[in-house]
Amino acid sequence: MAGIKSTMDLVMERAARMGVATPDEMRHEENLKKGMHCTAEFLNGTQPSLLALLEEQEPAQRAAIRKGMLASLLRNLFLPRDDDGTGRLGKAVQGIVELNRDSADISALCRELQTIASQYGQHRTQLYEQLKEQMRMQIEQMLMRKGMKADGMKIDPTMEPQFKDQWARLEMDLDRQYGQALEQFKAQLQEWTGA
Structure with missing residues (x-):
């Protein structure tokens, strides 16, 4: 249990990092979040393509946004217990394949x-x-x-x-x-x- 951090610990660590983070690090963090948000929209069915969402972003931000997308997709790989879970897993796999189409x-x-x-x-x-x-x-x-x-x-x-x-x-x-x-x-x- 000692290895599990509480939400408050994570918030405090993030706040400490933000106090010393450079503007580039803060932009990178925001782009990661943006990628995660795009993935949520994709998984919920409001966006048909992660790749299309990624290509709409500024080229300089794409790497961090893609990384955020992939991190979120990997968190959605789980053992499904029902049809909804199977569908969500399928969407996560579809997103991973789409972002790595080559x-x-x-x-x-x-x-x-x-x-x-x-x-x-x-x-x-x-x-x-x-x-x-x-x-x-x-x-x-x-x-x-x-x-x-x-x-x-x-x-x-x-x-x-x-x-x-x-x-x-x-x-x-x-x-x-x-x-x-x-x-x-x-x-x-x-x-x-x-x-």
Whole structure:
């Protein structure tokens, strides 16, 4: 926990840096923020192309704005748990590929990353359904031992505390496995893109 800085610590460090920052450093910081803002608009669907946004900027500012865009895109690479997350990941990958359109290696790495994210989603759904069926069968067996019939009863094993506990453990293990692969992809992309 000691390695995690609070928001106030970060604000204070930034304020200290701003007090000694040169005008060039301050402009660079503003351009990074501008790139991040452009990326937010792109990810939210209000801007169709990051490259077009970048090309609208002054040539002297483009490198810093691009770096801000890439940093923001890399932060949006995560293991998606729903369709919205999958869409956002897809947009982030699209932005990275667009900003590095001359690099076949980056395009290939992004395709691999999307494959891993897709496999994660499939694996997650499969594990969830397997656990759900396993718990449903256990509940039915318990009812039969008590002399009750499960026929016609609507059994929702996901409401059981035992299901929630087991699912939390399975999901944590799955996230750790796929998360390690994702972090490796992100590190490689960061290195190759210069973000």
